[in-house]
Amino acid sequence: MLRTVRPEQADALKEMSRWALYRHRWTSRRTLLDLTDDQLRDIGLDFQQARAEAMKPFWRT
Template identity: 55%
Template sequence: MNGLIDVRLTLHSQELVRGQDNGAREAQLRNAPSGLSHWGLFWHRLHTRKALLALTPEQLTDVGLTREQAREEGLKPFWRI
């Protein structure tokens, strides 16, 4: 291999590592249990979003959301973050 290919491989591997770090960070931001498959994550989102729609005004106040914010999040399709 020539030097240019080595540089490209090194840069690509660094991008992959950064992508894995970003993926872990995104999972933490979503508050999803770790180790879920894609389908498990979709299932988790579906159920938590349905539960969000069922919260009372007092419960929404406790979590710091307005009814409009809860409705907006709760009506998102399960495949969207």
């Protein structure tokens, strides 16, 4: 069953989606600070790169 989304609902969904993206960025970036040097090396980063990424504001890509 398909449901039609009213325009005001679509705007609300976009906002929710944006905040979900922001939360994902924030938690992912903070998680980088908890990784060991070996784990960082596995994903191709060093501590300085991980720290720089973790310190970015959540709204920046």
